[in-house]
Amino acid sequence: MFARSLLFACLFFTAGAPHAAETQVAVAANFAEPIKAIAAVLEKTTGHKLRITVGATGRLYAQIRNGAPFDVLLAADTKTPAQLEADGLAQPGSRFTYASGKLVLWSADAAKVDAQGAVLKTGGFRKLAIANPRTAPYGAAAVEVIDKLGLAATLSPKLVQGESIGQAYNFAHTGNAEVAFVAMSQVLGAGRLKSGSMWVVPQSLYAPIRQDAVLLKTGAHNEAALALMKLLQSAHIKDLVRSHGYDI
Incomplete structure (x- = not known):
């Protein structure tokens, strides 16, 4: 199933692929393995490359507030991306839930x-x-x-x-x-x-762990950052995310 989805992704994203670029992505530690696979799909289909920094969501937020040059944040919650919007550091309307953790x-x-x-x-x-x-x-x-x-x-x-x-x-x-x-x-x-x-752990014992992605202001014109956000929202990548133990 995933192999077929990857083939579709390759066909979908290769058509009209822009000039290859690079983007810096801050990623919540729980998503360290899936983002490696997603980076490989992105590079294969568009030529774009990710520079990945993994850490706790709260610490990544602090780094962004202190000027770290990230273009995209993949958080482990919904609160942090929303706060970055309120802080004026994220593109309004760019937030979406890319996974729900267990x-x-x-x-x-x-x-x-x-x-x-x-x-x-x-x-x-x-x-x-x-x-x-x-x-x-x-x-x-x-x-x-x-x-x-x-x-x-x-x-x-x-x-x-x-x-x-x-x-x-x-x-x-x-x-x-x-x-x-x-x-x-x-x-x-x-x-x-x-x-x-x-x-x-039964999900009745803890609040849902909805994980939001957000495009930061520094990545607003970065082709690789925009392509990553598009890929994360595509149907073709969802089998990969599910295979790592997430709900969509």
């Missing part, structure tokens, strides 16, 4: 996390990694889940915070934390769990 509890140990997430109540781990809830929407979602399960007091001494969801994943991947709340996209490959064990 939170999972994951361990590199294939026997650690059960399918119901009971490990959170029964213990059996020393450290639980989450992203910083002040700067990373997935971290805020993890805190919301812990609170709704009534486990804040129990789990608080075990929490270790990563600057981004990428760092939270690395804590669990390297064994510095036995379990971590991460994005489903970080642990899936070809639509299936790459390794370890996970609990897919």
Whole structure:
């Protein structure tokens, strides 16, 4: 299915492709893998190249406010792109939701996390990694889940915070934390769990993680930035995004 969609994308975007350009894109850490694949599609179909900076949405926002020369932001929430519009730093009307994320509890140990997430109540781990809830929407979602399960007091001494969801994943991947709340996209490959064990957190336990893209004022006339925004909204790229564990 994805191969066929990629072929359609190639045919669609190659026709009349403009002169190749380059754009700097700020990308929420949960979307680090999908954006690599999207960059490859963009370059193959248009010749345009992406220079990608990955980080926590809150920190990327701070960098943009401080003059970082990004042309596009792919955030992990809707609030940050809206705020950039209000700040006068984004093109009005350019925002759209490119994905809806899913939170999972994951361990590199294939026997650690059960399918119901009971490990959170029964213990059996020393450290639980989450992203910083002040700067990373997935971290805020993890805190919301812990609170709704009534486990804040129990789990608080075990929490270790990563600057981004990428760092939270690395804590669990390297064994510095036995379990971590991460994005489903970080642990899936070809639509299936790459390794370890996970609990897919019911979406009733946290607010929807809608992720918006926005064109920044610095990218308003950048052909590569405009082509990326167009590609993200095309039907041809949605199978790729879904295969990484997102809803559209």
